[in-house]
Amino acid sequence: MRVVLQRSKEASVTIEGERVGAITHGLVLLVGITHEDSEVEVNEIVEKVINLRIFDDEQGKMNLSLLDTKGSILSISQFTLYGDTKKGRRPSFTEAAKPEAAAQLYDLFNERLVAKGVHVETGQFGADMKVQLVNDGPVTLLVER
Incomplete structure (x- = not known):
């Protein structure tokens, strides 16, 4: 599982x-799922995302988590995170999970975030989406399992 996390x-x-979805203060997550992922990876990434200390405290230091700041998440499915560009000029997506399996794990990922008390907005799995973002910082991280 691979998530590009952007503070927003x-x-x-x-x-x-x-x-179809909008947030103010929080995180934009681009979520990629590979064929080896399972509920184990979903749970680990959820915990990492909501507890990463990447929001500023009163002294301007990154010491607070999404939970600490009561931020929201905009979660976007993103199979292209598993695009392999090593050979040729057209990416290969063989490492991305099949749509049926990926959709189930993506839904589970968002459900687990909500179960942790986070407000989650989403796009639509497999749709052609236009995402707008005001990146705060900018802070952008890659979280993988």
Whole structure:
């Protein structure tokens, strides 16, 4: 499982001209799932994402987590995170999970975030989405398992 995590001041996702999800303070997560992932990886990534100390405290130091700051998440499925560009000019996506398995784990990932008390907005799995983001910092991290 691979997640690109971006600290956000505001973000939204639009599908076919309709805004389907939006947050203010929090994180935008681009979520990629490989064929080897399971509930174990989902649980570990959820814990990592919500507890990473990447938000500023009163002294301007990154000491607070998403939970500490009561931030929200905009979660976007992103199979292209498993695109392999080592050979040729067209990425290979053989490491990305099949859509049926990936959709189930992506849904589980978002359900687990909600179960931890986080407000989660999402796009639509497999849709052509337009994501807008005001990256705060900018802070962008890659979280993998």
